[in-house]
Amino acid sequence: MTSPARRIAGLLAAGAAPIAVAVAVQAAGNLVFHAVVGRLMDPEEYGALGAVLAAMLMLGVPLGALQTAASALVAEHGPGWGPARRTLRSVGLVALVPALVLLACAPLVRDYFHLASLADSAQLAPYLVVAAVTATARGLLLGDKQVGAVALTYFVSTVVRLGLGLALVLPFGVKGALAATVLSELAALLVAVRPLRRPTGPGGGSTLRLKSVAHAGLAVTGLFLFSTVDLLLARHHLRDGSSGAYVAAATVAKTVLALPAGIMSAVFPRLLAGWPTRKRGRVLTSGAVAVAGPALLGGLVIVALPALVLRVLYGDGYADATGLVRTLAGVAALTSLVTVLTNAALARRSWTIAIPWAGAVLEVALIELWHGGATQIAVCSAAALTVTLLAMVLLEARAWFRSPTPAPEPALAA
Template identity: 75%
Template sequence: MRLDPGRLPGLLTRGALPIAVAVAVQSAGNLVFHAAVGRRLDADAYGALGTVLAAMLMLGVPLGAVQTAASALVAEHGLSRASARRTLRLVACWSVGPALAVLACAPLLRDYFHLAGLAEAVQLAPYLIIAAVVAAARGLLLGARRIGTVAVTYFVATAVRLVLGLALTVPFGVAGALAATVAAELAALLVAARPLRHPDGTGTPGALRLGAVAHAGIAVTGLFLFSTVDLLMARHHLRDGSSGAYIAAATVAKTVLAIPAGIMAAVFPRLLAGWRRPGRARVLAAGGLAVAGPALLGAAVIVALPALVLRVLYGDGYADAGALVRTLVSVAALTSLVTVLTYAALARRARTLLVPWLGAGLEVALIETWHASALQIALCSAAALVPTLLLMLLLEGRVWARTSTQLGADSVEESPSAATAA
């Protein structure tokens, strides 16, 4: 399928809008969940909960590559009941090994993150399996253009998480809140699996390739590590209420990235199609505006009223974390530009997609050196962002700004099938 780079607004309206709305609802639900649970737990317990939830997201991030590869599979071969069953079964089998490894490491996770018991760490294992299959199911539906159904999976998961989270946190504390998160993913799977049992169309048999998943996983995982490793390290280095304040501020900041991440799913095919064609610089610029624009706008609002946002969400418990919120929200907004540039590197299968990994390494080194306070850790995160973003702008911006005649043999044009596999 050939995409005209000049039709980006129409593509966003038809393709990204339902997902963007669903992700916006999910993000709002996530804030409500954190606010409600944060009011029921003391600061240290809430810090533990936020850290494990971040670990859940980190385990699930490579699954974004599974979703991308499953979507590409359907786009190339069509959707059939046999290919859907084969894909879901294969992904479930792939996830069993990592889940068992997480289960074996549960005691280490409990001690490193200062958790109250094994029940809080053990739940990472079933979450990983369920989230993997959910990602594959959503990818199959996206490839078949069942955008509405995918959006419904987000709505249902958000509702289940809120209801069960409020019901289970009081009697079971952190473990109850985590159980609600696992149950939400299971509910999303049930919604996604139903239309896959009897697909509308027919397709030729196709197999999900581990190589295609791995290539996309490098980019996705590097981005998530770059944007989240500070949260995990803050829990390790900070004590008592400080870790809770960091989790609260980081939760507000990470929400800024949620909707742009959904829009990125619609922009990435444009980058694939626009690379090696005239006007690719405009494609990258339009993609950057579509993805980073909402992030920068949301960040501007929060930076202007951090105390009000914290008070509305968490009450007066974290009223003094205004400077922390401003720093982390600003970092999150600018990180959306790193996201666009990383996907631009993925579109042309370039080594530049490794830059976020280097940025995450720099962030770890800085935080290991300076971690006396929550604000100091946030400033380390900002210090790692600056060279990472500048390097991405230099490497990717320079290449995408070239004319077609300036591209050398090191930038061989990909075939449509290769672009689909990416």
Template identity: 25%
Template structure:
């Protein structure tokens, strides 16, 4: 996961140093489409990871259904992007519609392979999972640099991205098959388990949508609401600031299966606390780095044409750190079947969108609006988590008392 995030960073930095702010805005849009796809894929991956051991019939059948669902959703979304590419290009002020066409072609493959990745993640076969991410990262950066050198710009970046989808899918499917996951199995699960999976899928979809809106909505709205140069500056700041979020995703991915398979409340509590400490440390370190060296970091990483981006790095880092903490809590709550955290994150996404539309006319106003929205979101998700904990404790105590009375 960190390798792919690093690949996106390297590709963004190469694009930023090689293109003008307006051209970089177009190219960065292609990368943001990847981030949207990654959020969708992450939901399929987490559902697959939670589907149980890969050598049991229940897990095989669940992943078979998830794979079919991923192909259908990916195919519909990809076809929509390709057929509506001209309208999307006009809406986002891009110079060519081909970015949307190329990404749309690779999208179904990417969503389907996420189920295989989830099988590896759920069995804690992290070395095999890392190989899939490594293939995606290597192909994306390698072909992206070649395409940029050949003068293909944003379209070249999109081609590299779609080819990286194929590379990661090939590796993930091969490793999952070698692990005996049997993603093409047949049969049916019990009705009760099917209902639980359906309810979890709804909660995961809500969580996915919230993640997509919060993580990518600002850059997309900047393309709509700002001049091309200002949108490019904002996208450049986002390249640096989002590092905190992607680092935190590595914590989420490693914590989710541990929480889902914890045998006691105490094991789950310890796992969540460790993850919160790690995400908190990432956030505090990132904000401190932006405060101390943000004005020097932007020109070094992005080039001399992005001095204006440095001004929004600190508020952007604060907003991202708050989002990372809220996303962690909502995700681990989903691991144990809770949905209030996902609903709270979705509420925060709606609040952020409204604030950005109302106030996001400049890079600084958009960054400040995100700080306000993510502060509200973190508090709301935290309250939902505490409410679920209290409800669970109340339901647990009567059962414990009854057991004790039965013993006497």
């Protein structure tokens, strides 16, 4: 028998480690992209670019649901190029509808973000289509446990974005930087399609269903709101430098969730496969350690050295935010456990995926009542996390450690 430590090490080595490394490289590449482009552009241009990139980030929330649903599809029904091709085609066609809406609204987006030209805002439309199909392709690969192939898509995307972004930003400005972002997603898609091309397996008739995407979307969106709503409310309620301090502290704290999010995408298919078995409690435990372990370790580092982390990233302007960083780092680290349990609920199609939504509502209510300062808002966020995590442990973790109901014995012939 293998020890728990060996099982977790095997999961990290064979499943989570490539994704973790790829996500870390992508995050570092994103920082480099922003740092270099920010220096090449004047502040007004960079502000416009940041606004559109933020809109692209928001579009990524529903795309996460597509990736999760596609991963579940293959994990349950098996891989095959036939169903994969039909799924990718269907997602591309469906994504055309909101893309055309975005294209029609391009003048409004241009005016709202004060962009220089219509071409800047119009690039949101092709990005949505390409990114939707790419997210689905990554999900199909993850469901087939082709984690290395998914990691390669992130590496290629990062390299293309950096190379083209830096080459195009000087002659074309915002348009060039945005075009590089769209083309980087297209390059990732081309890399993902190749390992998907294989003879159709046993699940040849299975394609992505709207119900599955909606179910995954409910879970992904609930987690997104639960982990970010405090940031939005802090910006609304706080004045002077307090909102900036909260944003800086929250940005530092939430970096501990970057790697766990990537690892979770590799762990989710294992939760799907483990739920019907008698070892499902062990599967959940090893997955929770693989996902939450890096988050808790990162959180401890930030809690131990908040002043140093703030100084390295932001200079001496936020030296008084160390207490805030400690609180929010602890909240972010423990939120990774809510992420694991929500994905566990999604794996068994349980109503408990709605608990993070209730946690977000509770968080909003608490902050609306007590928002006298940044520390007060952080405490409200911690209180909502405590209630949400306790509910998830009592309802979801308990279900995974309960013994499966034995199958009924066949009736004996008379």
